[in-house]
Amino acid sequence: MNDALGSAYEHCRQLTRVHGRTYYAGTQLLSKKQRLGVYALYGFARMVDDIVDIESGPDRLKRLDAIEADLAAALADPVYRSTVPEVLAVADTITTYSIDHHYFEAFLRSMRMDLPESPLHVNRYRTMEQLREYMYGSAGVVGLEMLPILGTAVPVSEAAGPAQALGDAFQLTNFIRDLGEDLDRDRIYLPTDELAAFGVDESMLRRCRRTGQVPPELQRALAHLIAVTRAEYRRAEPGIDNLTPASRPGIRAAFTMYRAILDEVEDSGYRVLTQHVRVPRHRRLTHVAAALIPRP
Incomplete structure (x- = not known):
């Protein structure tokens, strides 16, 4: 080199x-x-x-x-x-x-x-299907790009679906965590139809951004979208075992650390419009250590 x-x-x-x-x-x-x-x-x-x-x-x-x-x-x-x-x-x-x-x-x-x-x-996405069109390029392909680097224990075609799901899970986690920052850039990456189903609209988001309030409607909407994102992690998790054995601990560590951001959002009282939620360093280290433990 x-x-x-x-x-x-x-x-x-x-x-x-x-x-x-x-x-x-x-x-x-x-x-x-x-x-x-x-x-x-x-x-x-x-x-x-x-x-x-x-x-x-x-x-x-x-x-x-x-x-x-x-x-x-x-x-x-x-x-x-x-x-x-x-x-x-x-x-x-x-x-x-x-x-x-x-x-x-x-x-x-x-x-x-x-x-x-x-x-x-596009700066508003009405449905999850519309958002997924954006996420394919912004996140899904990142999971697919990683496969040749990490190596697979199964045909790449079999590993591709879970790898894309992991990219999407990471991206959805970012969209929830960064809701306030994205709103400042005049972007809403959470599907507006799903927010509206819980009584949340853009005016409420902007009001909460200004005041720091987290009304029950917003809490329920974010809880729903966290559940959707955790389902994406569940789709992605079997794909870790599709990788070569040497690559699995690193990806499992990233998987568990990123998924833990959702726990931190809940623990913060869903204050993503006024706080940048992150996993504390000692918890990140715990996830790395856990990833090193051999799995049956």
Whole structure:
């Protein structure tokens, strides 16, 4: 590995360590080579996500187009070397593990859906079915991208469904936890029809964001959506045993730590509109230790 590529992977590692602490803790149970691939996937996704969520101005769509073109060039020409560290690392990972290029096209399409200047823009999802169209690119494909890195003990076609479900479970967890922050960005990722069934509308969400109140209607709606998300984790969990034995502890640790965010939301009194709920460090370490215990 040359110096530029090594620096690119280290850059992605630092992004994962700083911004994806739960995710990063789970990766420590993987092999060094696997960790590099996971860091590259996370780093690329984080870079794109920051363009969409943190940067401002009319050039964000052009930035995404440029990144997609840069990645396509790197994948088409083995001599080409991107100057963007996240692209350099992820292109090497894609090539090393023969990851389907379609997954990254789908991811960038979903990211364009978050941009008001894009013709694909959507910032409200009425039904869970509509939300799942977005989540396929924003989360489901991430689970599918991971399979070649982690390795499977069954045919990839058999492992794909649970892997996508795990990506969706993680994403739904984020949508519940980040409800207040997303509302500030004029986005509601929880299905509005399901919120409305419990008497929750956008005006209530904004009022609760301002006042810190958590009325019973909102508590019941979030409890329902947490139940929906836990069902997604149940669909995903059998897929851990589809992975190669060496990969299972790391993914099980990430699985249990991320699922525990839902417990923290409940313990906070569903105060996701005014608090950033996270799993305390000592509990994350407990989940990592539990993942190391051999399973029957």
